[in-house]
Amino acid sequence: MASEHGASESPTEYIGxxxxxxxxxxxxxxxxxxxxLMSSLLAAAVAAFLYVGARAGTAAGAPSGLRNFVEMIxxxxxxxxxxIYHGNRAFLVALAxxxxxxxxxxxxxxxxxxxxxxxxxxxxxAEYFRVLPTADLNGTVAMAxxxxxxxxxxxxxxxxxxxxxxxxxxxxxxxxxLLWIPNFALNLVELLAKPVSLSMRLFGxxxxxxxxxxxxxxxxxxxAVSIGGISLFFGQIIxxxxxxxxxxxxxxxxxxxxxxxPVVYISMAEEHH
Amino acid sequence: MEAIxxxxxxxxxxxxxxxxxxxxxxxxxxxxMGARFLEAAARQPELAPMLLGRMFLLAGLIDAAFLIGVxxxxxxxxxxxxxxxxxx
Numbered sequence: 001m002a003s004e005h006g007a008s009e010s011p012t013e014y015i016g017x018x019x020x021x022x023x024x025x026x027x028x029x030x031x032x033x034x035x036x037l038m039s040s041l042l043a044a045a046v047a048a049f050l051y052v053g054a055r056a057g058t059a060a061g062a063p064s065g066l067r068n069f070v071e072m073i074x075x076x077x078x079x080x081x082x083x084i085y086h087g088n089r090a091f092l093v094a095l096a097x098x099x100x101x102x103x104x105x106x107x108x109x110x111x112x113x114x115x116x117x118x119x120x121x122x123x124x125x126a127e128y129f130r131v132l133p134t135a136d137l138n139g140t141v142a143m144a145x146x147x148x149x150x151x152x153x154x155x156x157x158x159x160x161x162x163x164x165x166x167x168x169x170x171x172x173x174x175x176x177x178l179l180w181i182p183n184f185a186l187n188l189v190e191l192l193a194k195p196v197s198l199s200m201r202l203f204g205x206x207x208x209x210x211x212x213x214x215x216x217x218x219x220x221x222x223x224a225v226s227i228g229g230i231s232l233f234f235g236q237i238i239x240x241x242x243x244x245x246x247x248x249x250x251x252x253x254x255x256x257x258x259x260x261x262p263v264v265y266i267s268m269a270e271e272h273h
Numbered sequence: 274m275e276a277i278x279x280x281x282x283x284x285x286x287x288x289x290x291x292x293x294x295x296x297x298x299x300x301x302x303x304x305x306m307g308a309r310f311l312e313a314a315a316r317q318p319e320l321a322p323m324l325l326g327r328m329f330l331l332a333g334l335i336d337a338a339f340l341i342g343v344x345x346x347x348x349x350x351x352x353x354x355x356x357x358x359x360x361x
Contacts, residue, residue, distance in 0.1 A: 012351065015351055016351060016352075019351060019352070197337060200337070200341045200344075201333070201334075201337035201340065201341065203341075203344060204337065204340035204341040204342075204344040205336070205337075205340045207344045207347065208340050208343045208344055208347065211347050253329055253332070253333050254333060256329070256330070257330060257333040257334065260330060
């Protein structure tokens, strides 16, 4: 990896190299090994963190340190879910907690130095390695499909299969044979818009952020090639700092949105018309 | 050669329009929402923290379409499918 950097590699090649996934297979059956690996590792790490944190310290007295932190996260998410869903929210809080902590962990991989994961992966013989699972459309769409299934399952559980199917053709305009097709079309669009917008919002944010980091890195690399270039080096440091700080906000915000919206969709799915 | 230059030129223009118009809409939307938030916070300061949380949620939703556009524009910038079909 290190030998390919410098003036021998054009900027487009640099970016293209950093945007390529570690693939196995061809065509439809291409598997992005780096996405799968990073998302599994981060899920395990987050689960271990929450597990250890929930049992840290003594049971009596006020919690402090790691246990306090984990309890803070739990109470925050419990508060958010109880604002939105007014039934038995045990499962939804677990879902929201998993989504929030996992997406925060995955998104914050963007804040690592750009060439660092590639260097580590090169030690294991991998030519490409993208560490951001949520900057891969496959990653976000997979999570959104699970959310879609949950919406349908909750709707069927609340209304029964017959009731759910009846709602597809009877809501929102009314139960008249002439209105069946408009109802169905509207319901289809509404149902499909949820996972599509959910996945593409997260993907777009993370992909754009990652791309901007690459462009900022290019800015710094270019300093060796031109006379006025030393200012580019300092420009890279300043712009990189500013963008990193802003991106921390984006990481947390997008994770929060990815947690709140499925809870909102599921609570809407249980509404009777 | 000219066909390739043509495709590249129009792609560049397209990228500019996607990002420009998207940023236009997103910025105006966030501006209006922020103005309403400030108004509401001035009228009822005790609601300000709750409204701030809702505001961030809405900011993320407003930015969504714009960032999807940016993602698509970056796709055209670095892995242009029009150029790929021209070459292949």
